[in-house]
Amino acid sequence: MDIVRYGLIGYGKVAHLHAQAIKDSSTGTLVAVCGRNDARRDEFAEKWGIASRKDVADMVALDHIDAVIISTPHPQHHDHAIEAFAAGCHVLVEKPMALTETQCTDMILAAERAGKVLSVVSQRRWYPSTMRIREAIDSGKLGKPSIGFATILGWRDEAYYKSDPWRGTWENEGGGVCINQAPHQFDLLHWFMGPIARIYSEWGNVNHPYVEIEDTAVATIRFANGGMGSILVSNSQKPGIYAKVHVHGSSGASAGVQTDGGAMFIAGRSSVLEPPVNDLWTIEGEAALLPTFRQQDEAFFKTIDATTYFFSRQIDDVSKAITEGCKPMVTGEDGRETVRIIEGIYRSGRETRPIIYS
Numbered sequence: 001m002d003i004v005r006y007g008l009i010g011y012g013k014v015a016h017l018h019a020q021a022i023k024d025s026s027t028g029t030l031v032a033v034c035g036r037n038d039a040r041r042d043e044f045a046e047k048w049g050i051a052s053r054k055d056v057a058d059m060v061a062l063d064h065i066d067a068v069i070i071s072t073p074h075p076q077h078h079d080h081a082i083e084a085f086a087a088g089c090h091v092l093v094e095k096p097m098a099l100t101e102t103q104c105t106d107m108i109l110a111a112e113r114a115g116k117v118l119s120v121v122s123q124r125r126w127y128p129s130t131m132r133i134r135e136a137i138d139s140g141k142l143g144k145p146s147i148g149f150a151t152i153l154g155w156r157d158e159a160y161y162k163s164d165p166w167r168g169t170w171e172n173e174g175g176g177v178c179i180n181q182a183p184h185q186f187d188l189l190h191w192f193m194g195p196i197a198r199i200y201s202e203w204g205n206v207n208h209p210y211v212e213i214e215d216t217a218v219a220t221i222r223f224a225n226g227g228m229g230s231i232l233v234s235n236s237q238k239p240g241i242y243a244k245v246h247v248h249g250s251s252g253a254s255a256g257v258q259t260d261g262g263a264m265f266i267a268g269r270s271s272v273l274e275p276p277v278n279d280l281w282t283i284e285g286e287a288a289l290l291p292t293f294r295q296q297d298e299a300f301f302k303t304i305d306a307t308t309y310f311f312s313r314q315i316d317d318v319s320k321a322i323t324e325g326c327k328p329m330v331t332g333e334d335g336r337e338t339v340r341i342i343e344g345i346y347r348s349g350r351e352t353r354p355i356i357y358s
Contacts, residue, residue, distance in 0.1 A: 004028045004322050005065045005067070006069060007034065009070045010033075011041050015033070019044075024312045031065060051063050067318065067319075068090075068091055070094055077098050077099075078098040085114040090321075093118075093121065097336060104335060105336065107332060118331070119317075120187075121330075137192060141251070141253060142248075142249025146250045147247070148246065153232075154241070155238045156235040169213065170213060178346065185245050186341045188245045188257070190338065196357060199221045201349045202217070203218070203345060204216060219345050231341075241262075275298050278297070
């Protein structure tokens, strides 16, 4: 496989994780970074030994990059992706893909016109415990995925919201727990259950009076396959308990993953504290395997740096899509489906009605 030359748009906390992940990957090399703040951009470039450029067009012309990873604040994802496609780059964009379904569609169409790969950071799909569930669904062991649950009980303190000037406001962050912390679990929920047909929600701020965004949301979903789903996501539990996604099938069997445990991971401030593990497995003839799955996942966790390892796996997947002309595991359509859940939650809460999708 050819080595893909990557550039970064953005130089914040998450960009450092991507820089390390590219370094650890077997398929990519990081050659440049771009952004508006000269001092911060130059400091980042010096740390990683790469070029510092004003914009993506300069990275293409001067550094011959093939692809960019976008790690700027959420409201900027759409414009930066469109700019990258216009410059001739493939795009891997941080979650959430954008703020609205319409913006996501713009990005998908721009990728198609440019003939470029578009993927969205969803590295939890590469967890062994997550892949077991996907394989159980594909093999028919669960029957039709009929009931899905996504739960986050986490915590963000005032220092977190003050750590970057864009955090904590609708204008600069686009929302709270739904758009920032929950996209990974929303991605897994629709990966397991399929696209959504309608959603009803309530959301609010429980114990973060110093920010204007929501810290808690609940929602009920009807999926296009007829299945049902329930969402509870919150940043209001000190110090943070867990994040889980569970699927119950028409066969009566169930499977689940605890994607995050203990205090929630915060880029640049903490590491991944606990291994992602299957916490529910009642498939006929396999229920006794649950302790073995946990042992395997705990042992594997000790052999990797979980903060960046799964980023590297997704980068390898995107590199393969670029060099071999195949689809990435996480497509732009997948990213759009996650945004439909987020946008639907916000709209439903504001309009106090279900949001129905055709």
